[in-house]
Amino acid sequence: MDEKFKTLQVMFEAVLNTSRKLEKSYAQLKRKFEVLEDKLERNRRYLENILKSIDSGVCSIDKNGFITVFNRKACLVFATKEGKVKGKHIGEIFAIEELVEKSACEVVEYFRSESRIELSVRGDKKILSLSASLIFDEDKEDGAVVVFSDITQVERLKEENEKKEKLAIIGQMAASIAHDIKNPLASIELLVPLLDDGSKKEIVDNIMMSIKRINNIVNNTLLFTKTVNYVPEKFSSLDFAKEVEFEVYAQIKNSEIEFEKHIEEFDMVSDRNLLKSAVVNVLANALDFAKNRVSFNVFRRDKKAVFEISDDGCGIDDVDKIFEPFYTNKKNGTGLGLAIVKQAVEILDGNLEIETEKGKGTTFRIVV
Numbered sequence: 001m002d003e004k005f006k007t008l009q010v011m012f013e014a015v016l017n018t019s020r021k022l023e024k025s026y027a028q029l030k031r032k033f034e035v036l037e038d039k040l041e042r043n044r045r046y047l048e049n050i051l052k053s054i055d056s057g058v059c060s061i062d063k064n065g066f067i068t069v070f071n072r073k074a075c076l077v078f079a080t081k082e083g084k085v086k087g088k089h090i091g092e093i094f095a096i097e098e099l100v101e102k103s104a105c106e107v108v109e110y111f112r113s114e115s116r117i118e119l120s121v122r123g124d125k126k127i128l129s130l131s132a133s134l135i136f137d138e139d140k141e142d143g144a145v146v147v148f149s150d151i152t153q154v155e156r157l158k159e160e161n162e163k164k165e166k167l168a169i170i171g172q173m174a175a176s177i178a179h180d181i182k183n184p185l186a187s188i189e190l191l192v193p194l195l196d197d198g199s200k201k202e203i204v205d206n207i208m209m210s211i212k213r214i215n216n217i218v219n220n221t222l223l224f225t226k227t228v229n230y231v232p233e234k235f236s237s238l239d240f241a242k243e244v245e246f247e248v249y250a251q252i253k254n255s256e257i258e259f260e261k262h263i264e265e266f267d268m269v270s271d272r273n274l275l276k277s278a279v280v281n282v283l284a285n286a287l288d289f290a291k292n293r294v295s296f297n298v299f300r301r302d303k304k305a306v307f308e309i310s311d312d313g314c315g316i317d318d319v320d321k322i323f324e325p326f327y328t329n330k331k332n333g334t335g336l337g338l339a340i341v342k343q344a345v346e347i348l349d350g351n352l353e354i355e356t357e358k359g360k361g362t363t364f365r366i367v368v
């Protein structure tokens with residue numbers, strides 16, 4: 001019995017020893033596991049922070065094209081949350097029909113040929129520049145990552161610059177054409193009256209009026225393209241109004257429009273030519289757009305001179321555009337008239353007031 005008990009005790013101790021060793025190993029393993037887990041967590045957080053801080057959109061997908069990562073910038077561009085797009089197919093989120101149901105390989109292939117896409121995010125057009133690469137796990141394909149940036153603003157600026165460049169070129173061209181027309185036109189203006197032998201007065205008058213109109217267009221174009229200096233002089237409102245009327249005389253005479261005027265008499269100081277081109281351009285538009293009546297009123301208001309031109313025409317519904325150079329709704333318009341008015345009023349340090357009602361008419365007031 002003693003012998004048996006001894007053997008049992010030895011065996012028990014052996015088991016106890018082994019179990020102690022096992023316990024120790026387990027504790028060691030646990031510690032190692034904890035360290036590894038900690039390291040893994042730190043790595044995960046590090047990666048997450050990189051993805052969060054990066055200024056590009058990053059979207060990773062699994063082998064079948066389903067989204068696994070959608071970083072903060074990507075969410076910003078798409079105005080969404082990662083939770084909302086995770087697990088959805090990239091084709092659906094990027095709204096690219098050809099990509100729906102496609103694998104990571106095919107997605108990468110697609111973005112190799114299409115490095116720029118346009119999409120609409122909550123009604124706003126966005127332009128993205130993208131690149132995509134396959135992700136490998138020990139030589140085996142394991143999804144793909146798509147990196148993109150929002151280039152909408154850059155593209156818009158580029159477009160605007162191109163537009164400006166085009167405008168500058170057209171402006172230079174217009175100026176040189178206007179310049180070339182000016183000289184022969186001056187000769188014609190001198191020679192035409194000589195044709196009148198007493199019987200052709202009406203024809204000659206008509207030609208002279210047309211020449212006046214061409215001259216106006218040429219002067220406007222030149223005024224628009226060159227920098228003008230402010231040259232003030234003293235003059236009477238009455239004389240000035242007469243000069244203005246003379247400039248549009250042909251237009252009044254050739255139409256059925258009733259032209260009413262009320263001119264207060266006073267002296268004023270301003271750049272007469274600049275002011276004239278502003279008032280004439282507004283008046284010419286009024287005569288073009290009026291149905292039956294145009295009125296031209298000149299009066300004083302708070303020590304300023306007001307030139308008020310009203311018509312009973314169609315009214316203006318694109319007020320924000322009409323001052324842009326080359327913007328016109330007329331078949332033969334230059335679209336320079338109001339651009340010149342705006343520039344002239346600015347140089348004159350004046351104000352431009354507009355009241356317009358669709359179908360009823362328009363009133364412009366130049367206040368200097």
Ligand SMILES: Nc1ncnc2c1ncn2[C@@H]1O[C@H](COP(=O)(O)OP(=O)(O)O)[C@@H](O)[C@H]1O
Binds near residue numbers: 315327334
């Ligand atoms: N009195 C007005 N009534 C209606 N529309 C007007 C009037 N004045 C200007 N507009 C609009 O503004 C546009 C630009 O005018 P403007 O710069 O003078 O160029 P243009 O006379 O060559 O068309 C016109 O084509 C027209 O559509």
Ligand SMILES: [Mg+2]
Binds near residue numbers: 285
């Ligand atoms: Mg005009």
